[in-house]
Amino acid sequence: MRALVIEGVESNRIYEVPEPTVEPGQVLLAVRHVSLCGSDYNTFKGLNPLVSLPRIPGHEIGGVIAAVGEGVPPEYSMGRRALIVPYTNCGVCPSCRKGRVNACRSNKTLGVQQNGGLTEKIALPHEKIILNDTLAPRHLALVEPLSVGFHAVDRGHVCSADTVVVIGCGMIGMGAIAGSVHRKARVIAVDLGETKLALARRYGAAEVIDAGREDVAARVAELTGGDGADVVIEAVGLPQTFTQAIDFAAFSGRVVYVGYAKAPVTYQTQFFNLKELNIYGSRNATAADFHTVIDYLESLETPPDDLISKVFPFDQADQALPYWVAERDTTIKVMVEMPEPAL
Numbered sequence: 001m002r003a004l005v006i007e008g009v010e011s012n013r014i015y016e017v018p019e020p021t022v023e024p025g026q027v028l029l030a031v032r033h034v035s036l037c038g039s040d041y042n043t044f045k046g047l048n049p050l051v052s053l054p055r056i057p058g059h060e061i062g063g064v065i066a067a068v069g070e071g072v073p074p075e076y077s078m079g080r081r082a083l084i085v086p087y088t089n090c091g092v093c094p095s096c097r098k099g100r101v102n103a104c105r106s107n108k109t110l111g112v113q114q115n116g117g118l119t120e121k122i123a124l125p126h127e128k129i130i131l132n133d134t135l136a137p138r139h140l141a142l143v144e145p146l147s148v149g150f151h152a153v154d155r156g157h158v159c160s161a162d163t164v165v166v167i168g169c170g171m172i173g174m175g176a177i178a179g180s181v182h183r184k185a186r187v188i189a190v191d192l193g194e195t196k197l198a199l200a201r202r203y204g205a206a207e208v209i210d211a212g213r214e215d216v217a218a219r220v221a222e223l224t225g226g227d228g229a230d231v232v233i234e235a236v237g238l239p240q241t242f243t244q245a246i247d248f249a250a251f252s253g254r255v256v257y258v259g260y261a262k263a264p265v266t267y268q269t270q271f272f273n274l275k276e277l278n279i280y281g282s283r284n285a286t287a288a289d290f291h292t293v294i295d296y297l298e299s300l301e302t303p304p305d306d307l308i309s310k311v312f313p314f315d316q317a318d319q320a321l322p323y324w325v326a327e328r329d330t331t332i333k334v335m336v337e338m339p340e341p342a343l
């Protein structure tokens with residue numbers, strides 16, 4: 001079978017690789033759709049410290065069950081559609097012992113610390129497979145990235161009384177916007193440029209701020225009656241937006257960091273105390289977040305196709321990451337589509 005392999009900085013190619021064997025307890029998924037994540041983008045750019053090359057990228061995966069191993073429950077039957085929870089959990093680290101398996105110390109995300117889903121078939125323990133026959137096949141590959149944003153919302157204890165500032169309207173930020181709106185909070189979305197801000201509005205942001213044209217701090221103050229936001233969710237990962245998150249939070253507010261800063265951040269820390277902020281990290285997502293996102297997507301009147309900026313057939317999968325690099329400002333999500341399998 002074939003797989004896309006990232007070999008070096010801005011270098012990837014489709015290779016012939018061995019088919020996986022299906023162990024007891026495992027399900028073999030014929031991959032149909034893989035959407036590319038910022039982590040895949042950073043791997044391609046040589047900026048992902050968690051990855052060693054060569055690596056098959058991709059952890060946002062939807063597909064069809066093509067085989068089942070011994071001892072797998074009967075509902076995992078051939079031909080059913082499914083998506084993947086792409087993380088592992090060791091069971092013994094401090095996070096796992098607390099039941100917070102999404103933050104496992106030894107986590108190996110598909111496509112990051114181990115080979116991922118940009119391949120024709122992938123075998124995984126059935127516990128990592130979520131069955132879903134109702135969403136359109138391509139939307140299955142949107143569940144994981146949106147779940148990461150929904151998890152940040154959960155970390156921030158967002159409720160209907162809150163005004164939430166979401167900094168960054170990429171896919172994770174869109175998940176944070178949608179997840180906050182899903183909890184009936186009022187959302188102010190911040191990004192650069194009309195493309196992403198229009199999508200933020202479409203997914204329920206009450207207000208948007210164009211950081212390229214407006215004074216963001218002044219607008220946040222104006223839109224919150226001078227108080228600042230109850231919750232700020234940082235989904236960019238730049239030192240500047242990390243510190244802005246503290247500035248934009250109200251007294252007794254909450255700050256959630258889901259963006260991954262690639263450079264050291266310098267803080268004036270007095271507002272940690274003066275505002276008595278709750279500051280949360282957010283990593284990956286829980287199974288509950290995945291199910292909340294599935295319910296959310298099933299409830300949408302207009303299907304979420306506008307989150308998919310561009311689809312490449314698998315034959316041209318090696319063009320997907322270069323396209324994203326070239327069209328970074330206007331791209332939310334790039335997806336690779338495989339032919340429907342003959343089962």
Ligand SMILES: [Zn+2]
Pocket residue numbers: 037038039059060144145
């Ligand atoms: Zn991702």
Ligand SMILES: [Zn+2]
Pocket residue numbers: 089090091092093094095096097103104105106107
């Ligand atoms: Zn663990």
